[in-house]
Amino acid sequence: MTKPVRDLPSGVQEEKRLSRHAVNLWRWGLLIALIALWELGARLGWLDPFFFSSPTEIFRTAVTKWQTGDLWRDIAYTSASTLLGFALGTVIGSLIGLLFWFSRRAALVAEPWLVVLNALPKLALAPVLVILFGIGFSSKVILAFLMTVITAAISAWSGAKAVDPALTTLLFSLGAKRRQVFTLLVVPSAMPWIISGLRVNIALSMAGSIVGEFIASDRGLGRMIVYAGTTFDLKLVWVGVVVLSILSVLMYLAVVLLENLLSRRWSAEQNQT
Template identity: 45%
Template sequence: MAMAPARTLPHRGGWRVAMPSPSRVALYQIALLLALLALWEAGVALGWLPVFLYGRPSGVIAKGWQLILSGELARDAALTAWEAISGFAIGTVLGSAAGLTLWLFPTGAAVLRPYMIALNGLPKIALAPLIIVWFGIGLGSKIAIAAIITFIVALITAQQGAKEVDADLVKLMRSLGASRLRTWRTVIVPGAMPWIVSAFRLNVGFALIGAVVGEYIASKEGLGYMIYYAGVLYDLNAVWVGIAALMGVALAMYGVIDLIERRLRA
């Protein structure tokens, strides 16, 4: 199959920077992955990497196929994805809304700032026992952990984004007689959107951390539980399968965020 030619972009000083085509980038990515797996397999085969410490790609593939056929991998991945996505949606939406709203109340933002900083610096896993007591060991506790972690990140990022909006635009709106609420709607919210989308990307990982930590602490299903239980049994191939599945969920969530970003820019 013929590969699309590389694109070139003008550069200052007369140089032209070659931009590889998407198909070429995808080919390089696949080649890099295969090379890393081949080196890993060779290292185990040659005795450089103890298989009981690192597993091996052929064993990971075999274990993954076994878990796919049994339906366990799909069940656990779907549960963890639902927990992460639910927590992400709740925490990010509420946090972004709260962060933007604080622009309307500068005194309140100043009062709350030290509490926001303290909550952001607190290791959220310390809250897990309380959340388990409040929400039980079911689905709700995992969603709550993910929501709390993503809420504070979205809150601080949205508030900072609102503060970074061009002050000249705000002054212009005031000179035209616009109310503070109207300035917020027409200037602050659109101007802070790049910051909010950035928080979306950060919160993908944080939401998955919340879901997996909750499954570590109190669960009998999900990718976090699968990884934890496989680690206890020293089944490193199953551990790698769980990690790969988590990476797949993260990539899918990033893909959705990319679509949202394109819609916002359209």
Template identity: 35%
Template sequence: MSNEHEKYLKKLKLNKIRLIVTRILILVIFIALWQIAGDLKWIDPFLTSTPSRMYKSFMSFYNDGTLFRHIWITCYETILGFSLGTILGTAIAVILWWCPFVSKVLDPYLVVLNALPKVALAPIIIFWVGNGMTAIIVIALLISIVTTIISVLSGFNEIDKDKLMLMKTFRASKIQVLRYLIFPYSIPVLIAALKINVGLSWVGVIMGEFLVAKEGLGFLIVYGGQIAQLDMVMMSIVILSIIAFIMYEMVAFAQKRLIKNKSLEK
């Protein structure tokens, strides 16, 4: 390794450390200013809460043993809705790619379903599947599945036509085209769909918990608002933000690993 290359790598590492430190400092300063503003009554701590009040609320739920139960319920619903939405959406996209005529027939319906506010369907879903966890998972599934179908199918259809013609010239079957061309070259699209689904699944689960749940972080947000315990509301929102960020980073980590493995194969 040359000295210039070594200096370049050190510079990249230093920039990465500087970026992480800056992000942490911004967060620490924000939390400190929030706490100071609440203590000095620059803001109304009843309406905006403060980090110390949220910590007390957190410890209260932790001590009575219900905190992790609420977190687990919401995470379970989100992961299940996220997984089902991604798997089923990708499977349907494969079917539509396989049958171009069906894809063209269903295209306007997919556009309408994608534009339709899924909140409007929530009462119907609750009536169909019951008032419980199943309804919440179905809502999360419906919010993510249409977006997955559209984004993945668009990625499939954007594959280089010359590569498709080459595969057909060698008399490759549709399964071979799908396995050796479509899927490998659509990995960025699939990862992008996963990233989108992380946020959409959380939206669906929290919306469902607002309507029917008796447990979960969404329930705590609604219940805290009803009894004017905004510390509970803010605490639940912060926990949701942290968990959603972790899920997003897990998908980003998987993306980096796939890209790294793909580059090593080359």
């Protein structure tokens, strides 16, 4: 969000607003131009339609798949495992991170573990998880969960660490118990940190779900893409890619919306002293 510039004469402000308009126009224009170019390229034979298909072809395939109900089911399956893994990972991870506040020692012991676990390529574990938890829904949720839980814990712990010690002193001087300092001060103080981790985590969670479906699954957009690839149905692969892109943008926007709602509640305007 940009702050409005108050001191400028109205003419300059007008110009600013116009340029913002122009930026939006350019953004959408570029997208449309790219799609048009793709279509044109396919029709004029610059692009091999077998590999690259074309926007109209992809759209037609998507509509057919939608009508049979397959596409809809796959979207629901992937969305569900992504959101469930995201929610579980965020809630459990944040709780773990926050609870470290109660024990400096536990936190110090856990810190290098968190860093290493965070750096670990969890997607590489996907085959093991699928064997452990089966090819069904749960293995996808667990993978999405593992992708998010560590980052959520790290964000929450950073927030808990950043609590103003003077505020802690004040609450204790008012006779607060440790549990009260935790609920009244630590949790709300860490909220902006937790919230800022959500955007990254929704994308990570979706990556976990899709890779799980790549390994072994009987449903989901990831499985659809793999299946279409092995049968050389590249049109369908493109449908999968486009639908996944749209889905991830929608989820991202939903998280941004959630962020705005949450940060209004836990207004982060604590910089003024």
